[in-house]
Amino acid sequence: MANDKRPSGRKVDELRPMEAKVGVVKRANGSAMFKIGDTVAIAAVYGPRELYPAFLQSASQGVLRCEYNMMAFSGSGDRVRPGGNRRAKEISLVTEKALMPVLDLSAFPNTVVDVYIELIQTDAGTRCAGITAAAMALADAGIPMKDLISSVSVGKAGENLIVDLDYLEDSAKPGVDIPMAMSTRTGQITLLQMDGELTKEELKKALELGKKACMKIKEVQTKALLEKFNGGKK
């Protein structure tokens, strides 16, 4: 712990400044914006609506379909080919799996709930920002949920375990990056990926840090939702 200041000047367990707004896409059934530092995610929810192709329909419950996309101009300035790629497809899948445990779509058989997540500006932690925004958008759309999902990345820089990595920390070598998502009410972890190497003890500690960070994110989510439906009052 010789030097525990990070490049951005944050403390090891300090999140970047957050901002959230619900109802940003007026014609969607539900929508939300979540900004953490220089990462900005917008999520819009459409549905429940009829699902095509029909063989994907489930007669027992509705289907959740997520689409994650980083906009071509969002990142470092390198040319990004617009449209889907392998990485976006993987993140779409883990986003679905991160959100599904709290959703109850049993009232909408044969339908789909579409969640579109667009990253208009990126500085690492995009899948986490996307999931956080999507959870708010789903609540705004009135889809029955057992809890909100809050998501953050934890990792390691030098000797320190850190929370909410920015691009500088994320791309440093050897770096460790662990995006996680959880239902803060039950403590259930719904997303856990790891890039890099950690010991078991370090991982446990990192998850503890992540849990505390998720609590803070949930406060921001709660405030944003209440703001929309309470006419700005708490």
Added chain:
Amino acid sequence: MSKLLVEERQIVIPGMELAEGMDYLPGEDVFRDGDKLISTKIGIASLSGRVVKVVPLAGNYLPNREDVIIGKVVSVGLSGWRVDIGWAFEANLNLKDASSDFIERGADLSKYFDTGDYVLSQITNVAGSKIVDLTMKGPGLKKLSPGRIIKVSSPKVPRIIGKQGSMISLIKEYTNCKILVGQNGLVWLSGENVNDELLAVNAIKKVEDESHIQGLTDKIKEFLEKSKSGK
């Protein structure tokens, strides 16, 4: 010891704990987890007896039996019509439920309801999610004459109608408009002139936007009076 963790009429969000202990029972949009009652939707907490429920403030229309709705005819078939009611699947309006007239075999059904017509109709049956049946036989059910159609969020419909129709009769009284509100959130209105219609539209939009405020009827009355005298 059982206790309520939220105040009545407080706005709650999914995952919020509403009550603790086994003395309270979960109502609509509430579930039990251990000894806690948890909300599943954004809405207003409400307690009736021992039952804690959430009156949702957001969400798509979910068809229920006996709902009176406003739908748009989207296709004319050989033995009935398909109607868009704002749900994921189109509803069926069968020939025998559509009219008490004698309709000859092979008659042109678009004479009764054509594509693009709006109808005030009632749901007779909901089976699963794909099958929703409608009827036109019932008091007041009819094809709607020319007017305006506006869309509001379906959870706000009870507020637009008000207690015993207080809100909607207030708007009707001040604007001289004929107004019909479907449970699915479609509102049809027709007045003598454009200004009256626009005032009614604005009033309805205002109710939708401020539906969580208590004493809304008085506020709308004030708004209508102001707009009337300002003309």
